[in-house]
Structure formats: C-alpha cells, structure tokens
Amino acid sequence: MTTEQSAAAHTGTDVVLEARGVTKHFPVRRTGGDVLARRRRTVHAVDDVSLKLRRGTVTALVGESGSGKSTVARLLARLYPLTAGEIQLGGEAVGAGRGRSFRTYVKQVQLIFQDPFASLNPVHTVRYHLTRALKIHGRAGDGDADLQKSLAALLERVQLTPPHQFLDKFPHELSGGQRQRVAIARALGADPQVLLADEPVSMLDVSIRLGVLNLLRDLKERLHLAILYITHDIASARYFADTTLVMYAGRIVEGGDSETVTQHPAHPYTQLLIASAPDPDRVADEEAQEEAGSGEPPSLITPPDGCRFHPRCPKAMERCRTEPPPRFDLADGQWAACWLYDGAEGQEAGK
Amino acid sequence: MTAEPILTISGLNVDYGTGPTGVHALRDVDLTLHRGEVLGLAGESGSGKSTLAYAVTRLLSPPGVITGGDVHYHRPGAGPVDILSLSPDALRAFRWQELSIVFQGAMNSLNPVHTVHSQLTDVLKAHRPAMRSAERTARAEELLTLVGISRDRLTAYPHQLSGGMRQRVMIAMALALEPEIVIMDEPTTALDVVMQRQILRQLVRLREQLSFSVVFITHDISLLIEFSDRIAIMYGGRIVEQAGASEIYRDPRHPYSEGLLHSFPALHGPRRELTGIPGTPPHLSAMPAGCAFHPRCGKAHDPCADQIPVLARPEAGQDREVACWLHTRPA
Numbered sequence: 001m002t003t004e005q006s007a008a009a010h011t012g013t014d015v016v017l018e019a020r021g022v023t024k025h026f027p028v029r030r031t032g033g034d035v036l037a038r039r040r041r042t043v044h045a046v047d048d049v050s051l052k053l054r055r056g057t058v059t060a061l062v063g064e065s066g067s068g069k070s071t072v073a074r075l076l077a078r079l080y081p082l083t084a085g086e087i088q089l090g091g092e093a094v095g096a097g098r099g100r101s102f103r104t105y106v107k108q109v110q111l112i113f114q115d116p117f118a119s120l121n122p123v124h125t126v127r128y129h130l131t132r133a134l135k136i137h138g139r140a141g142d143g144d145a146d147l148q149k150s151l152a153a154l155l156e157r158v159q160l161t162p163p164h165q166f167l168d169k170f171p172h173e174l175s176g177g178q179r180q181r182v183a184i185a186r187a188l189g190a191d192p193q194v195l196l197a198d199e200p201v202s203m204l205d206v207s208i209r210l211g212v213l214n215l216l217r218d219l220k221e222r223l224h225l226a227i228l229y230i231t232h233d234i235a236s237a238r239y240f241a242d243t244t245l246v247m248y249a250g251r252i253v254e255g256g257d258s259e260t261v262t263q264h265p266a267h268p269y270t271q272l273l274i275a276s277a278p279d280p281d282r283v284a285d286e287e288a289q290e291e292a293g294s295g296e297p298p299s300l301i302t303p304p305d306g307c308r309f310h311p312r313c314p315k316a317m318e319r320c321r322t323e324p325p326p327r328f329d330l331a332d333g334q335w336a337a338c339w340l341y342d343g344a345e346g347q348e349a350g351k
Numbered sequence: 352m353t354a355e356p357i358l359t360i361s362g363l364n365v366d367y368g369t370g371p372t373g374v375h376a377l378r379d380v381d382l383t384l385h386r387g388e389v390l391g392l393a394g395e396s397g398s399g400k401s402t403l404a405y406a407v408t409r410l411l412s413p414p415g416v417i418t419g420g421d422v423h424y425h426r427p428g429a430g431p432v433d434i435l436s437l438s439p440d441a442l443r444a445f446r447w448q449e450l451s452i453v454f455q456g457a458m459n460s461l462n463p464v465h466t467v468h469s470q471l472t473d474v475l476k477a478h479r480p481a482m483r484s485a486e487r488t489a490r491a492e493e494l495l496t497l498v499g500i501s502r503d504r505l506t507a508y509p510h511q512l513s514g515g516m517r518q519r520v521m522i523a524m525a526l527a528l529e530p531e532i533v534i535m536d537e538p539t540t541a542l543d544v545v546m547q548r549q550i551l552r553q554l555v556r557l558r559e560q561l562s563f564s565v566v567f568i569t570h571d572i573s574l575l576i577e578f579s580d581r582i583a584i585m586y587g588g589r590i591v592e593q594a595g596a597s598e599i600y601r602d603p604r605h606p607y608s609e610g611l612l613h614s615f616p617a618l619h620g621p622r623r624e625l626t627g628i629p630g631t632p633p634h635l636s637a638m639p640a641g642c643a644f645h646p647r648c649g650k651a652h653d654p655c656a657d658q659i660p661v662l663a664r665p666e667a668g669q670d671r672e673v674a675c676w677l678h679t680r681p682a
Contacts (some may be wrong), residue, residue, distance in 0.1 A: 064543040175631040205395040206570050206614045210627030232543065239616030239625065262618060276548040279618050280576035280600050296513055296546065 015091075016226040017053040017076065017109060017194045022046060022085035024071055028301060044300045045071045047250045048085070053194055053226040058217065060229045060241030060258065062273070066297055068250040069230045073198045076228065077111040078102060090193075107137050110187035114199040116179035120171040126182050127167045130154055133189030154185040159215060177208035181215065188219070194226045195219075202232070213240045234273055238262040246270045249297055249308040251324075256334030266336040269309045307339070315340060356425055357564050358384040358407070358450075358532055363420030365399070365406050367635070374635040376402045376415070378588045381662065384532065386427075389558070389565045391579030391596065393572045393611065395632045398585040400568045401455075404536050407566075408452050409434065409442060424449060427531070447474055451525035453518075455537040460521055461509040467495070467520055468505040474527045494523040499553055515546035522554065526561065534566045539574075551578055573615045576600045584608050587633050587643030590662060594671030604665055604673040607644045642676065650677060 025042040028034075034041065046068040053059055063069040074080050076087065078094070087094050094105055113119040120129060130151050134140040140147050155163035158181040171179055180200060187195060197216065201209040217240060220227050229241050237244045237258055244258040246267065254267040265271045295312040298304050304311055310320040319339050328341035365377035377399045384390050394400040405411040407422050423431040426449070437445055454460045462470060471491040475482055482490075492502040498519040509517055518538060525533050539547040555578070558565065567579055575582050576596050583593040584607065592605040603609040610628035630647040633639055639646050645655040654660075654676045664671065665678035673679075 064545065177631055205632055206572075207395060207610060207628035208631060210614055210616075210625050211629070214626070234544075235616045235618040238618060239622065259622070272545060274618060276544040277618055278544075278547075278571060278574040278577055278615075280573050281617070281619055296515060 014055050015052045016055050016089070018088040019049055019051050019072070019076060020086045020088065022049045022072070022075055022087065023083045024068075024075055024080060025083045041301050044250050044303050046075065047303075049247075049250075049252055050085075051228075051245060051252065051255075053228055055193070055226050056220060056224045057243065058220055058227045058229050058241040060231060060237035060244040061247055061252075062231055062234050062237050062244060063247035064232060064273075064297060066249075066300070067247045068300075069247050070198050072247070073111060073196045073228065073230050076194075076196055077109060078105055079111075103136075107190045108192050109194040109196065110190050110192040111196045112180075112183055112187050112198065112200050115203050116176060116183050117171075117203070119183050120179055122171050125168050125170055126155075126174075127151065129182060129186050130167075130189055133186045137190040139189065139191060150189075154189055157188060157219070158182070158185045160185070175208075176204045177212060180204060180212055184212075184215070184219070188223075192225070194228070196228045196230070198230045199232070200229070201236070209236075216240070234262060234270075234277055235279075246273065249303060250300055251308060251337065253309065253338065254334070254336045256330075257332060260332050260334045264334075266330055266334060266341065267309075267338045268313045268315050268340075270336075272312075307337070355386045356383045357386045357427075358566075359421075359423045359425070359431075360403075360407065361421050361423075363403070363406060363422065364418045365402050365411065366416050366418050368414040369416065373414075375638070376588050376635055377406065380420070380588075380590055382583055382590060382593075384564050384566060385581075386531075387558075387562050387564055388581060389567055389579040391572075391575035391582040392566060392568045392585065393570065393575055393582060394585035395570055397587075397632055397635060399588040400585050401536055402588075403585070404452065404534050404566065404568055407434065408446065408450060408534060409437070410452070424532075444478070447525075447530060448478055448528050449530050450532040450534065451528070451530045452534040452536065453521050453525045453538045455540060461517055463509050466506055466508055467491075467512070471495075471505075471520070471524055471527065474524055478528055490527070494527055495520070497526065497557065498523045499549075515542055515550065518542060518546075518550060519553070522550070522557075526557065526563075529561060530563060532564050532566070534568070536568045537570070538567075540569065540571075547574075571615075572599075572611050584611065587638055588635070589643065589674065590672075591644065591675070592671075592673045593662070594673075598671055604671070604678055605644075605675045606648045606650050606677070610647075642674075652676065 024046040025044055028041040028043060049072055051059065061069045061072060075082060081096050089105060089108060095101060131147065134147065134150055139150060141150060151167060152163040155166055160166045160178060160181055174182065201212050204212060213236065216227060219225055229237065231237055241258045243256065244261040245252050245255040246269065248269045254261060254270045261270065262274065265274050298308060298311065306322045307320040307325050310316040313320065317339060325337045325339045327335045327337050329335045330341060360380055360382040363377055363380040366373045367376050368374065380403060392400045392403065406417055411417065417435060422434040424434055425431050468491055471494060472487040475487045475490060491505060495502050495505060500516055500519055504512065539550055567575065569575060576599065579596050582596050582599045583590050584605065585591065586607050592608045599608060603612055613625055614627045616625060628647055633643055641656045641658055642660050645651040648655065660674040660676050660679060662672045662674040663679045665673050
C-alpha cells in the first residue's frame with residue numbers, strides 16, 4: 001500500500017483537538033534598567049496559533065528552533081497556561097484547572113518528548129514505567145493477570161517483542177530507538193486519542209528513525225489516533241504527515257496538504273526552508289537560491305511589526321512592514337499568511 | 352582535482368581502555384585526503400568518525416589510545432611528516448598552522464568569559480609571536496569579514512552571538528593561520544537548516560579562495576552528497592565504503608550505504624515507503640564477529656558471520672572501495 005492510498009483511506013474528518021488563537025507570552029526577568037524604565041518585557045513565544053488535529057491523521061508542525069513549535073505542543077498538553085485563546089477537546093473548551101479535569105484531559109492527550117534518554121527514569125524498569133501509566137489512567141484492570149496482559153499488549157504494540165525480554169530492563173540497557181518505543185508505549189498506556197510527538201526521532205540514529213516513524217504511522221492507522229508531529233525536518237514531514245503547518249517566529253505561516261506544501265510552497269519562508277534542506281538530487285543550482293533570503297530569526301521579545309518574516313523576505317512589500325498578514329486561502333486547501341496572495345496581485349507574485 | 356595526497360592514514364587502530372575491558376573504536380582505517388578536496392565522513396553514533404578526527408589531530412584523551420597505524424601529512428614541496436610521532440613542540444606548531452579542527456558544539460568551544468577578539472587573536476599570538484597587536488586585530492577583523500560577520504562584533508562575547516555566528520567564529524579561528532587541512536566534526540548539526548546552508552555555502556566559497564582541504568564529519572549523508580567530493584562511510588569502527596559522492600548516491604555498493612541513503616526521506620520525486628535499517632547499531636563492547644553489519648544486513652550470506660571483509664575495489668580500475676563479501680570473494 002502506498003502512502004497516498006493509506007492516507008486517503010484513513011483520513012477522518014472529525015476534529016479531536018483544536019487550538020483557537022492560542023497565544024503564549026513568557027515574562028522576561030526584569031533587570032534593574034527595566035524596573036527604572038517601568039518596562040515589562042515578554043517573549044512572544046506563540047501568537048495566535050489555530051490548528052485542528054483530526055482523528056486518524058498526522059499533522060506536522062515544521063519550524064526552526066525558537067519558532068515556538070515545542071511551546072505549541074506543551075500548550076496543547078496543558079503543561080503551560082495559555083496567555084490567550086482556547087483549546088477544545090472533542091468540541092468542548094477545556095479549562096485551566098489542574099486536579100481531576102487535568103487528568104481526564106491528559107488521558108486523552110499524551111505527549112512524547114524528544115529525548116528518550118531523559119524522559120525515562122534511569123532507576124526504574126520498563127515494567128515500572130508502563131505499570132504506572134496504566135494505573136494512573138485506570139487501565140490496569142483487576143489483579144495481576146490483567147496487568148501482565150496489558151503490559152504485554154503495550155510492548156507488542158510498539159514492536160518490542162517478545163515482551164518478557166524487555167519488561168525488566170532498565171532504560172540504560174536499551175538502545176535509543178527501543179527507549180523511544182517504551183516512551184510511546186507509556187503514552188499509549190493512557191489509551192489516548194491524541195499523541196503530541198515533539199521531535200520524536202531527532203535524537204535517534206539515522207538508520208532507526210524511519211522505524212519509529214513507521215511505527216507511529218502504523219499506530220495512527222490501527223488506533224485511529226490524531227498525531228501532532230513536531231519537527232525541524234520538512235522532508236520527514238512530507239514522508240510521514242498528511243497535513244503540514246509551517247511555523248515561523250511564533251506564528252503559523254502556511255498550511256495545507258503535506259505534498260502540496262512541500263512541492264509548491266507558497267510562503268517565502270517555506271520556500272527558503274525547502275531551498276535550504278539538504279537534497280542530493282539538487283545539482284548545481286546553488287546560485288539560484290542565493291536570493292531565497294538569509295539572515296536569522298528575529299528576537300521574540302521585540303518581534304518585527306507586520307509580517308515577522310519581512311526583514312528576511314526577498315519579496316517584502318511596504319505593506320508587510322506594518323500589517324500582519326491574515327490567512328489567504330489558495331487552491332487544494334493550502335493557505336498562506338502572506339500579502340503576496342491578497343487578491344489578484346498575489347496570483348502573479350506567487351508564480 | 353589533483354590526485355596529490357595531503358593526509359594519508361593507514362592501518363589506524365584506536366582502543367578505548369586496555370586489557371579485557373578495552374574496546375576497539377577504530378580498526379585498520381585507511382584513508383587518504385587529497386589536496387583541495389572535501390572528504391565526507393559519514394556514520395552513525397559510535398561508528399568511530401569523531402574518534403578518527405581526534406586520533407588524526409592527536410587530541411585523543413585517555414582512555415583513548417592509538418594502538419597502531421600511521422598518519423602522514425604531506426607538506427607541499429616537502430617530505431611527509433609523521434603526525435603520530437611529532438614532539439610536543441612540533442605538534443603545537445603543527446596544529447592550527449597546518450591542520451585545524453572545528454568542533455561540533457560551537458556553543459561550548461568558545462570561552463564565555465573572553466571576547467571574540469581575544470579568542471581570535473590568541474591563536475595569532477601563540478603562532479605568530481612577531482605580529483604586533485594592531486596587526487593581530489586587523490587580521491581578526493579580516494577573518495570575521497571572511498566568514499560574513501560584521502567587524503564591529505569583534506568586541507562581543509560569545510553569549511551575544513547567535514549559534515550560527517558562533518559557529519562562524521569557530522570557522523574563522525580555524526582559518527586564522529590558513530591551514531592546509533580543516534577537519535570539521537559535525538559543524539552544523541546544532542544549527543537550523545537555513546543557517547546550515549548559509550555556512551556551508553560560505554565554506555565552499557572560502558575553500559575556493561583559500562584552497563584548503565576539508566574532512567567533513569556528519570551523520571547526514573544527504574548533506575554530504577551535495578557538498579563533498581568523496582565520501583567514506585564508517586560502521587563499527589571501520590570504513591565500509593569509499594567512493595565519489597555521486598557514485599555513492601547513484602550506486603551504493605555496501606548494503607549499509609544503501610540503507611543509510613534510504614533512511615532519509617526525499618523532498619522531491621515520488622513518495623515511497625522507506626524502511627530505514629532494521630536493528631540497532633552495534634555497541635563497541637559487543638561488536639559482532641565477521642562483518643559488523645551482518646546482523647542487520649538483508650544480504651548477509653555465508654562468509655559474513657565469521658570473516659571480516661576487506662576494503663577493496665569491487666572491480667579493477669574503479670576508483671572506489673567497498674568492504675563487503677558481496678563484491679569481493681573470501682580468500
């Protein structure tokens with residue numbers, strides 16, 4: 001089965017988790033000068049981010065470091081309170097409470113971290129990690145036999161077979177890929193509807209990354225999960241995700257079907273990102289990309305006015321410096337937050 | 352590209368620790384760097400690629416020991432220099448002057464309590480004692496401009512620079528004495544793709560200007576294919592394949608090279624199912640017998656499990672080498 005077919009067959013339409021205008025500002029520690037100037041500075045880590053995670057689909061969130069993509073994952077996992085905006089789970093707004101409402105939420109929405117060396121406790125066995133997840137979320141069943149069965153099922157689900165070989169291992173006895181699989185099994189222990197995977201493969205050896213991505217895709221298909229795949233590698237987003245969102249300096253600048261976004265990037269930032277990605281097929285068109293833009297992401301304490309990409313953008317117009325661009329819908333469900341696509345003038349400029 | 356060698360490594364062996372607990376990190380590594388060439392060294396963690404860089408520069412610290420082999424540097428118009436037997440003084444003069452290294456973490460390679468100026472001029476102070484202070488500053492400014500940083504950043508401290516700029520400062524420092532060889536150990540791994548490409552492009556330009564040779568170490572083989580002239584692929588402490596970059600890409604001979612190439616999803620072309628390589632890289636203390644790759648290899652056959660394949664030309668007359676029993680017959 002090819003990727004396209006499987007994606008088409010399983011793409012659900014029902015939204016499980018939705019973010020609406022989610023914003024997060026972190027306060028900056030005030031220096032003496034700030035106090036004297038009566039200045040309060042904040043890091044605009046995430047501004048006005050809206051996204052929908054649908055059942056049985058993988059949504060990729062692509063961006064450079066510091067673009068706020070991990071903050072989005074943590075906001076969706078409710079590890080941080082929101083500055084503004086709303087998160088809806090299954091159509092209902094979720095509050096900021098901790099306690100019981102938080103636990104019901106976490107049961108549905110599980111987070112997988114980047115570094116499996118750090119996210120597993122080195123003094124506990126695989127059995128402990130998984131049992132704890134099952135017990136906390138009330139899925140340990142009655143008695144030891146049920147528990148053993150659930151543990152074995154979890155490990156089989158992440159292809160750590162035979163399970164008894166892994167249950168009593170400590171994290172240091174496992175390889176990076178196996179550790180990440182344990183972390184995934186632990187997340188599945190809650191029987192969630194949504195998996196938030198924050199760079200799940202970037203710490204792993206290259207030869208085993210695809211194994212973990214293929215496992216996640218298999219889980220998505222079998223368990224009908226909604227997966228948010230956070231990555232800096234846009235080629236892996238094309239491979240693994242159904243839809244792709246591109247984030248720059250705290251805002252989502254482009255979104256759409258992964259194939260469309262990677263083959264016909266609309267936003268100049270996405271174009272720059274794709275031109276920069278290593279690509280063995282590219283031969284000698286180095287010079288052609290010189291104009292794609294350079295420079296570095298802006299400070300998020302004092303983000304540029306208007307479009308945040310305008311200081312680096314080769315196609316910046318006067319308007320980009322003052323007004324932040326809204327979403328403009330393009331063909332095939334693709335959209336871009338870029339003034340190039342405002343009405344007729346954009347039709348030409350995008351070519 | 353001329354075929355004149357500038358650095359030859361032959362039969363290099365490196366162990367970590369000695370006695371029964373020691374592990375072999377590098378085994379019988381033969382490698383030649385030619386003048387003006389970018390040699391890519393690819394491999395996963397634990398394959399020995401960084402150990403090779405450290406051994407060649409004699410930066411290997413205990414418990415690492417070089418247990419055998421030779422490393423020769425061929426100075427233009429002079430006889431070969433045996434790097435492994437250089438006296439401490441000669442070694443000090445050799446480093447930076449003839450061969451420099453750029454480390455992986457630019458964040459950690461710069462001293463946080465010294466300005467860029469004092470760190471750049473430090474190299475000059477040590478190697479060019481006759482240079483005057485004003486000349487050193489001028490040279491430091493020139494170096495910064497060379498790597499695309501404005502000269503007013505000379506007085507900045509490392510924390511005032513972004514990751515990309517810090518890495519550029521490290522490259523500037525490596526080029527300060529115009530060495531013949533620059534070894535780069537994952538120079539861009541900690542950077543974003545956009546910055547990575549800018550730095551690599553700059554490096555290509557600098558190499559054209561200053562004509563040094565580069566050993567470029569990374570795990571990202573798709574980057575190497577684009578950027579280097581020749582690629583050596585390491586696995587389990589040995590070089591398993593060595594060929595021109597486009598040959599590796601179009602026609603990989605070793606199953607590991609092939610698997611590695613298929614571990615990177617393509618950005619263009621048809622979307623296809625990729626599998627990576629089954630299993631996990633071997634641990635140095637439990638290296639499989641025979642070919643180190645055979646437990647993960649789909650094409651493993653009889654001799655693979657107990658005979659170590661030798662690096663040899665698959666067909667006579669070709670300028671490439673592969674260590675695999677599929678291409679060479681066991682003796």
